Amino acid sequence: MTFDPSPWPGDREVALYQWVAGNERLDPDRAARELGLARDEVDAALTALTQRGLLKADADDPTRLRPVDPDLVAAVVTTSLEETIRAQQSELHRIRDQFASLRGHYRDSLSRVSVGLEVIPGLEEVRAALNRASAECTEEMLTSQPGGNRVPAALQEALARDTALLSRGVRMRTLYHHTARFNGPSQAYVAMVSGLGAEYRTAHELFGRLIVFDRRVAFIPDKGDNWGAVVIREPSVVHYLCEVFEQSWTHAEPFADAVTDGLEAVAKDIDRTIVRLLAAGMKDETIARRLGMSLRTARKHIADIMETLGAESRFQAGFLSARQGLLGDEPPDTASPG
CATH class of the missing domain: 1.10.10.10 (Winged helix-like DNA-binding domain superfamily/Winged helix DNA-binding domain)
Known part of the structure; x- marks a missing residue:
């Protein structure tokens, strides 16, 4: 028996199953009257229940129907679905393992590039790279986020990542423009994450967008308009970017909303x-x-x-x-x- 994904059983089938469970015999006309259904509706529900194996005729008296344990029927009905899910999970793991086997070769290719640069072309790929770098971060994350208005959706996406970092004892420092003090979602986000240990400051001018993990890998924007990023692993360049951040951090002011100041x-x-x-x-x-x-x-x-x-x-x-x-x-x- 294969699994039918269509919604079932419906209200009529449930009502008829309950009626049969409370009566020793099936009298279609009586069932229709007591259930407030038309005779053809009772017949259709009966057909569906017997085909599903939820109602079964008595071997000694075919005019009598007895209900079958629905848990047993469900176990039979969903067997093929469970097998399909297991097969898809196995295929998913196989595909991931195949791609993972290429990671070592990719890292080798990066090590042979003298400048230690990697260009990531699209937004989804950038998000995946940031999530991976965040998961591997153990000590410190530095961020410069130009712009005064951060949309709630972007802040919500960052909340889980930032919370996980802080829970591991990672120090997190973020620079915003002063204009962020006027942005309600940014104010609420800073208040929430600051309570977990994050540090925020604001400045009138920022040098640009930057994210650095453990002073080993830095993300800067791609020059195009495709929301891509350039990943920098060359130690001297990463160190320089960290120094630029530290200079701005020194002259920045602790985050406070505009009303407070x-x-x-x-x-x-x-x-x-x-x-x-x-x-x-x-x-x-x-x-x-x-x-x-x-x-x-x-x-x-x-x-x-x-x-x-x-x-x-x-x-x-x-x-x-x-x-x-x-x-x-x-x-x-x-x-x-x-």
Whole structure:
């Protein structure tokens, strides 16, 4: 007997099985009346139950039906399904073992590459590589996550990985942009994982996206738009990237939401950085990327700053900001403007 994946038994079959179990004989007309079914519905349910082996005619009296233990019938019905599952599991293990047998050759090929670089082209492959590196991490993970808004789905995906790391005693440090202080999901995530021992700081400007495991393997973004990554294992390059992270970490501030620090103070701090970048002649797109905010938000900040300063051009905005001490490098110039 093979397994039929269609939903069964249905309500009519269950009702008729119960009715037969409580009566010594099957009287189709009486069963139809008492169950509130049409005669053809009773006949169809009877056929289904007998074909399944749940009802069986008495050997001495064919007009009598007796119910059969459903557990025994289920064991027979599902045998083929269980055999199929076992065969598929065996095939799954065989395929994994075959691919695993290639891993040693792949690692050998990496060891022969002098620069120790590996390009991973797609997002799913990058996720798999990150999960594997995370599972093998034993001491420390460093992360730089530019951008102020992290979607809840991405944070949920990272939660299991980060929790597993922290439970093994791995030290985890993460850099965010200051704009993350305004993002509710990021605030909630940091509060949750900080309680497990993770450390978070924020900075106005970050050097880019970076993940380093045990100071041995680093992930940086691929230059394309395919969400790929470049994996770096060359010790000198990994050490250099760790030093870049440490410099940013030293000058960053402990993560706190914008309300805690004061919305006005945080906003002024962001505007001061935008003014400095304007004075350096940077474009809107570059400023938005450096501060981890959308282009639209960056342009609104720029427009508000120019209006406040009364500047008609970026150059004039930078000049006026410098004279008024808004760049933060020198005290305000109290001399009258020339």
